Amino acid sequence: MSNTVSRADFDQVMVPNYGPAGFIPVKGLGSRVWDQDGREFVDLAGGIAVNSLGHCHPELVAALTEQAGKLWHVSNVFTNEPALKLANLLVEKTFAERVFFCNSGGEANEAAFKLARKYAHDNFGADKNQILSCVNSFHGRTLFTVSVGGQPKYTEGFGPVPGGISHFEFNNIESLKAAISDKTCAVVIEPVQGESGVLPADPAFLKAARELCDAHNALLIFDEVQSGMGRTGALYAYQQYGVVPDILSSAKGIGGGFPIGAMLTTEKVAKSFGIGSHGSTYGGNPLACAVAHKVVSIISSPEVLAGVEARHQRLVTGLSAINAKYNVFQTVRGKGLLIGCVLTDAYQGRAREFLKAAEKQQLMILVAGLSVLRLAPSLVISDADIDEGLKRLDAAVAELVSAK
Ligand SMILES: *Cc1c(COP(=O)(O)O)cnc(C)c1O
Helix, strand or coil, X not given: CCCXXXXXXHHHHCCCCCCCCCXXXXXXXXXXXXXXXXXXXXXXXXXXXXXXXXXXXXXXXXXXXXHHCCCCCCCCCCCCHHHHHHHHHHHHHCCCCEEEEECCHHHHHHHHHHXXXXXXXHHHCCCCCEEEEEECXXXXXXXXXXXXXXXXXXXXXXXXXXXXXXXXXXXXXXXXXXXXXXXXXXXXXXXXXXXXXXXXXXXXXXXXXXXXXHHCCCEEEEECCCCCCCCCCCCCHHHHHCCCCCEEEECHHHHCCCCCEEEEECHHHHCCCCCCCCXXXXXXXXXXXHHHHHHHHHHCCHXXXXXXXXXXXXXXXXXXXXXXXXXXXXXXXXXXXXXXXXXXXXXXXXXXXXXXXXXXXXXXXEECCCCEXXXXXXXXXXXXXXXXXXXXXXXXXXXXXXXX
């Protein structure tokens, strides 16, 4: 067996559900990444809003290695100190009174949806089981969470899918009003829709959702897997909107690159998950929780949160300058360091070509759908790295535009 691997191995040994880039990253530091050939990339993708403090942040490396020498896993038959410390911190910093740990965003949402069903069942009866979510939303890839997510392309061919799920239009209060009823047990919303194109919710929409949920005894769930953990400039986006959910799902940035998910809720709602009603072997794993505790401590500091807005301005100014030269974006939208550049009509459906052009310039970016470029860099990316990233994006766009 050969001890070296290349991108070609992917097609030979991996299930073909991904189509990764042509290079293989082997090392990262801050917002720079190096591939097998030693080529250096600027990272404005942040592992899809996961590497919230960049690559190999020294304090995260220290937290992980310190815990690695102490205790890796005990299961939930026993509790552990890192999990309790992280839960205490989340309770201190948010609306939450109770926390459930798991390993990913999909699992955090799976727990949220199951809890909402169980809570309605316990308090109002089995008929109150309808979950409402937004068209074009994304909540994960388990069969329940893809079914709740409003993107039919992700459930096609996987049926039969779970029932009791309906959809309404994002940012459309009338659409939610028409869909909600006393059979609704939960309404789930991403405060900033991520995968479907970086679309922030209107404040009035979230406020109306809260009021409608209250009027119908339904729980309001915010999926903050992508918008949370400082991404928008607050620890969680709901804090900027001033609308408090009953359940919040968190993952991606909370582990800074170590897999962990969390579901936050109130004591009253949490009661419906009695002993044995739900679980996860790895949930609350000491390694994951030790790292996440450090991530949350750093991100919740006023300096880091304030720095997100400053970096947003710097990026958006640079993106406008690129657009003034090449006229490729119809709008640049988003909040904090979750930014979407919506391509003009001439480039509709061609976001992946920009991704490829960026790769040639040694720049890592993301797409959100077919026609939006997405940036989700480290929350502590340096000005120099932002500027270098923008310079490389300019070169990528220049090449793509001239090749037209
Ligand atoms: C990424 C994402 C998920 C799914 O998280 P996984 O960790 O991939 O399971 C769920 N909801 C939102 C809003 C996301 O962006």
